[in-house]
Amino acid sequence: MIDRVRTAAHQNWDAFWNFHLGSWDGQWVRYNPLGEVSENFLSTRNFVSNTDRSIIHQHNQYFYHDKQIVEKKWNYNIQDHCRDDGFMHPASDYMRGLAFANGSAAWLVPRCEAEQYFPIELFLASKNLRLSVGMLYDTSGELQRVACIREHRSDFGASPWCDSIQVIPKWNVEANWQGISQVVDLDLSRSFFHDSFYLNHSAEDNEYFFPDNIVLRCPGKVPAHQAFTISALWLESDFQIKTISASYGSNSQLIDVRHQQFTH
Known part of the structure; x- marks a missing residue:
C-alpha cells in the first residue's frame, strides 16, 4: 500500500476520517433562498471503517415527522475515492472533499460547470459537535435552497444544540479577533498564517443567520466570469470563532478552501 503519510491525497483522506468516524445524531433544516x-x-449519519481506514461504510437515516424513515448507504475505498484533488463522494463523481485535521471540511465541486448542479457542504466541528451548512445551485446558477445541519456524536448524550429552526436577525461581534488561517489549495498543498477577523456584512451576497450562532454567506446566483466565495461562520463561544470558506476564481475554478480559528 502507498505510504499515506507521504502523499497529500492521503493526508487529506486521513484528515477527514480520523475525525468523522462514528455515529452522529442531528437535525436538518432546509430553507428557500428567502x-x-x-x-x-x-438524522443519524454513521461512518465505520476497517482497521487501517482504507475502506469506509456510510449509513444515513432520515427520520421525518410523518414517521417515514429514509436510508442511504455508500462505500468509500482509498483506491477508488482518494484523488489528487480531494476524496470523491461515491454518489457524485464530480464532487470532492477537502479536510482539516480538526473536523473542518468542505464537500464541493472543483469547477463550476455550465448546465451542471452546483452543491456545497461546509463543515465546522469541535470535539463531539459538528455543524454543516449546505447550498444547492441549479443548472442555471440560481440558488435553489440552503440548509443547516447540527449534529453531535451519538454516544455524547443529549444534544446541546437548541431546538429553534428559524433564521434569526443579523448580529455583530466586536473586533480584535486574532488567530490562524489554514489553507488547502486545489492540489491539496497546505499552508497557514496568522490572521485577524472582523464580521463585515455583505450587501452583494445572501446572508443567513441560523440558530446557535451559525452564519452562511453565499451569492444568490453564481456570478459569470467573476470571483466569488461561499463561507460559513460559527461563534462557538464568546471567546472563539471558527470559519470555513471556499473561493472560486473568475474562471469558475476552485482556488482554495480556508479554515480559520480566532480568539478574542
Whole structure:
C-alpha cells in the first residue's frame, strides 16, 4: 500500500476520517433562498471503517415527522475515492472533499460547470459537535435552497444544540479577533498564517443567520466570469470563532478552501 503519510491525497483522506468516524445524531433544516423553512427532520449519519481506514461504510437515516424513515448507504475505498484533488463522494463523481485535521471540511465541486448542479457542504466541528451548512445551485446558477445541519456524536448524550429552526436577525461581534488561517489549495498543498477577523456584512451576497450562532454567506446566483466565495461562520463561544470558506476564481475554478480559528 502507498505510504499515506507521504502523499497529500492521503493526508487529506486521513484528515477527514480520523475525525468523522462514528455515529452522529442531528437535525436538518432546509430553507428557500428567502430564508423560510421548507423542511426539517432528524438524522443519524454513521461512518465505520476497517482497521487501517482504507475502506469506509456510510449509513444515513432520515427520520421525518410523518414517521417515514429514509436510508442511504455508500462505500468509500482509498483506491477508488482518494484523488489528487480531494476524496470523491461515491454518489457524485464530480464532487470532492477537502479536510482539516480538526473536523473542518468542505464537500464541493472543483469547477463550476455550465448546465451542471452546483452543491456545497461546509463543515465546522469541535470535539463531539459538528455543524454543516449546505447550498444547492441549479443548472442555471440560481440558488435553489440552503440548509443547516447540527449534529453531535451519538454516544455524547443529549444534544446541546437548541431546538429553534428559524433564521434569526443579523448580529455583530466586536473586533480584535486574532488567530490562524489554514489553507488547502486545489492540489491539496497546505499552508497557514496568522490572521485577524472582523464580521463585515455583505450587501452583494445572501446572508443567513441560523440558530446557535451559525452564519452562511453565499451569492444568490453564481456570478459569470467573476470571483466569488461561499463561507460559513460559527461563534462557538464568546471567546472563539471558527470559519470555513471556499473561493472560486473568475474562471469558475476552485482556488482554495480556508479554515480559520480566532480568539478574542
